[in-house]
Amino acid sequence: MKSKVLVLALLMAFGLIAQKKKNGTVYIEHPAINTVSELNDAWVKGDSAKISMLLADDFKSYNGINTNKEAKGGSKERFINGLKWWHENFNHLSIEPTSGAYPDAIEYADSGMWVQSWDHMKGVHKTTGVKLDMPVHRLYQMNDEGKVKTIINYTNTMPFREIWTSEKDLVNGTIYKNHENINTVRKMIHAMEFGQFDEAYSYFSPDARFRDLEMPAGKTMSLEEDKEWTKKFLEDFEIRSIDVRGYPDYLEYDLGDQKDVLSWWNFYLLRKSDQKKITFPVMFIHGFNDEGKITDSMAYYSSAVLKEAGDKSATASE
Numbered sequence: 599m600k601s602k603v604l605v606l607a608l609l610m611a612f613g614l615i616a617q618k619k620k621n622g623t624v625y626i627e628h629p630a631i632n633t634v635s636e637l638n639d640a641w642v643k644g645d646s647a648k649i650s651m652l653l654a655d656d657f658k659s660y661n662g663i664n665t666n667k668e669a670k671g672g673s674k675e676r677f678i679n680g681l682k683w684w685h686e687n688f689n690h691l692s693i694e695p696t697s698g699a700y701p702d703a704i705e706y707a708d709s710g711m712w713v714q715s716w717d718h719m720k721g722v723h724k725t726t727g728v729k730l731d732m733p734v735h736r737l738y739q740m741n742d743e744g745k746v747k748t749i750i751n752y753t754n755t756m757p758f759r760e761i762w763t764s765e766k767d768l769v770n771g772t773i774y775k776n777h778e779n780i781n782t783v784r785k786m787i788h789a790m791e792f793g794q795f796d797e798a799y800s801y802f803s804p805d806a807r808f809r810d811l812e813m814p815a816g817k818t819m820s821l822e823e824d825k826e827w828t829k830k831f832l833e834d835f836e837i838r839s840i841d842v843r844g845y846p847d848y849l850e851y852d853l854g855d856q857k858d859v860l861s862w863w864n865f866y867l868l869r870k871s872d873q874k875k876i877t878f879p880v881m882f883i884h885g886f887n888d889e890g891k892i893t894d895s896m897a898y899y900s901s902a903v904l905k906e907a908g909d910k911s912a913t914a915s916e
Contacts, residue, residue, distance in 0.1 A: 620707075621706055621707050621708070622704055622705050622706040622707050624702050624703070624704050625702070625703040625705070626700065628703035628711075628713075629744060630703045630711050630713050630740045630744065631701050631702075631703050631713055633652060633713075633740070633744060633746065634701060634713045634715060634738050634746070635701075636648070636652060637649060637652045637653075637738075638717070640652065641681060641691075642691050642692055642693060644681060644682075646681055649677070649678055649681060650674070650678060652745060652746055653674050653678075653746050654674070654741045654745040654747045655674065656674075656747065657673070657674040657677065657745075657747060657748070658670075658671035658672065658673065658748050658749075659671055659672040659676075659677050659748070659749045659750075659751065660672075660748070660749070660751065661751060662735075662737075662751055662752035663752060663753075663755070671748075677749075684721075686724075687723060687725070688722060688723055688724060688730070689721065689722045689724055690720060690721055690722050691719075691721040692719070692721070693717050693718070693719050693734070694717060694718055695715070695716065695717055695718070696716045696717060696718045697718075699716035699717075700716075701713055701714065701715040702714050710739070710740065710742075711739070712737060712738065712739050712740070713738040713740065714735070714736070714738075715736050716733065716735055717733070717735075717736065718731075718732070718733055719731075719732055719733075719734045723761050723764075725761075725764075725765060726760075726764035726765060728757055728760050728761045728764055730757050732753060732754045732757065733753070734751065734753045735752040735753070736749055736750065736751050736752070737749070737750040769852070770851055770852050771849060771850045771851040771852045771853075772849075772850050773847055773848070773849055774847070774848040774849075774850070775845065775847065775848075777848040778890060779857065779884075779886050779890060780846045780847075780859055780861075782890060782892065783801075783846060783859045783861055783882070783884050783892075784842075785797075785801065786798050786801040786802075786892070787840055787842075787861075787863065788840065790837070790840070791837055791839065793837075795825070795828065799821065799825060801891065802821055802891060802892045802893075802895075803889075803891040804821060805821075805893070806820075806821050806891075806892055806893050806894065806895065807819065807820065807893070807895070808823070808824040808827075808895045809894075809895070809896050810897040810898070811897065811898045811899065811900075812899075812900075812901060824895075833870075834869065835868065835869055835870065835876075835904070836867065836868040837865065837866075837867060838866045838867065838868055838875075839865075839866040840863055840864070840865050840866070841863065841864050841866070842861065842862070842863055843863060843864055843879070844862055846859055846860060846862075847860045847861075848860075856885065857885065857886040857887075858883050858884065858885050859883070859884045859886065860881070860883055861881070861882050861884070862879070862881050862882075863879070863880050863881075863882070864877055864878070864880075865877075865878040865879075865880055867904075869904070876903065876904060876906070877903075878899065878903055878904060879899065879903070880897055880898065880899045881898040881899070882895065882896065882897055882898075883895075883898075884896075
C-alpha cells in the first residue's frame with residue numbers, strides 16, 4: 599500500500615512539473631525600467647522634448663478600463679499634447695512608486711519587453727481645487743530600439759468626474775433659516791439647559807448615533823451611552839446657560855436626501871471642582887429622518903477649554 603502511495607505522489611509531482619512552461623524572464627533592474635522612470639520624470643517636469651525622444655513614432659496609449667472593443671488608442675502627438683493640458687490645469691503634480699512596490703521588466707518569449715509599474719499620482723486641479731491622490735497601474739511595451747511603443751493605463755476616473763461637475767454651478771438642495779427641524783434642535787438644547795433630559799432625548803430616534811470631533815474615526819455612541827456620558831459630565835460641571843450664537847441653518851440636500859441642522863452655541867458652565875466659570879463653544883450637526891426625529895448628532899468642540907480657567911461672559915444668565 600505504501601509503495602502505491604509513493605508512486606502516486608511521484609506521478610503527481612511529475613505531472614505538476616510537466617504543466618509548467620516558461621514564457622520569459624522578469625528583471626528588477628533593466629534599461630527598460632530606467633526608460634520608464636525617465637518618462638515619468640519628464641512628464642512631471644512637463645518636458646515634451648524628452649518625452650518625444652523616449653516614445654516610438656508609432657506610439658499608442660490606451661485606457662485599460664475602456665470597454666470599447668474598437669478603441670484605436672491615442673497617438674504620440676496626442677499624448678504630448680495631453681502633457682500641456684495636465685500642466686495647464688494641475689499644480690503639485692507627482693508620480694512616485696506606491697509604497698512597498700517597484701516596477702518589473704518582463705521579457706516575454708513571444709511579445710518582447712514590457713514594464714509594469716504600480717505608482718501613486720498626486721496633484722491639485724487649479725480651477726476646482728479637486729485633489730488627485732490615487733494609485734495608477736501602467737503597462738509599458740518597449741520596441742527593439744528601447745523606446746516606449748505602448749502604454750496601457752489603469753486608474754480611477756472618479757476624481758476627473760468630480761472635476762468636470764465642479765467646473766459649473768450645481769444646486770444641491772435648499773437652506774432654511776426657519777424650519778420645524780430647527781425648532782426641534784432649539785427645544786432639545788434648552789431642555790438640557792433646564793435639566794429636562796427625558797424631554798431632550800425624546801427628540802432623538804431610538805437608534806440615534808452620537809459622535810464628536812475628538813472621538814476616533816468610525817467610533818459612535820448609542821442613545822443610552824450618550825445619556826451615561828451626559829450624566830458623568832454633569833458630575834463635574836453645572837450648566838448655567840446655553841445661548842445660541844448667530845442662528846441655526848437647516849439644509850435639505852438633493853444628493854443623498856440628507857437633512858441636517860447646523861447650529862452654534864455657547865455653553866456657560868461652572869466647574870464644580872473649583873467654581874470656575876467657563877464659556878464652552880460647541881457646533882452641532884444634527885441629522886433628521888422623514889419623521890422629524892434626530893438620527894445623528896455630531897459635536898465640534900475642544901475639551902481643552904474645560905480644563906482652563908475662564909471668565910463668564912456678561913451675556914450669560916446669572
